[in-house]
Amino acid sequence: MTNTRVTAEGGHATVPTNDVSTVPEAEQVTTGWPLYEVFVRGKRGLNHVHVGSLHAPDDEMALRHARDVYTRRNEGVSIWVVPSAAITASSPSEKDPFFTPSGDKVYRHPTFYDIPDNVPHM
Template sequence: MSGLDKLARPAQDDRPAGREWPLYEVFVRGKRGLNHVHVGSLHAADDEMAVRHARDVYTRRNEGVSIWVVRSDAITASSPDEKDPLFAPAGDKVYRHPTFYDIPDDVPHM
């Protein structure tokens, strides 16, 4: 087999037969942004590959300054059906809301 034939063939991956790579959620912080924003998902063999693929797919035009990747199976989230019982208790604690405090003008992004 020639060197050219080797280049034309797809690389073998490390997946066991019949199994997909784990799914990762990708978050990117833009140049002007303060927060990481969910931009999409991808499959990768490991964390390092997920970061590299996320960079290649989601920051091709230098949109970001930081990338987070998180395995989807590591995320625990509330259900929209639990909205009322989960978030309602905070509504009666008005002292937790910043409406009673003066925020100085020189404090950015509050």
């Protein structure tokens, strides 16, 4: 008799499990694929907003997957996909020293200026 492993999981009699990967199929597909950050501009929005991340083999597939995953209800008018490796970000733990220089530039705040009523989006 051969040493065959079997399972009755799911109520479908016994199924051989020899040479069957224990890694879920989705994880097998994304192994080695770069991570992309996805930004979507909504129909009523003026800017792109980060909506999530996904793995894809290349830029074109990342764009297609982002469309399928993040705009299923026809809510977007523009999508950006950016490789996560291309993003450089500040660290939240360094927020005080990193942003302190802007604190002494009060002239950058709009409190010193009168904004006309006919100027949109201010």
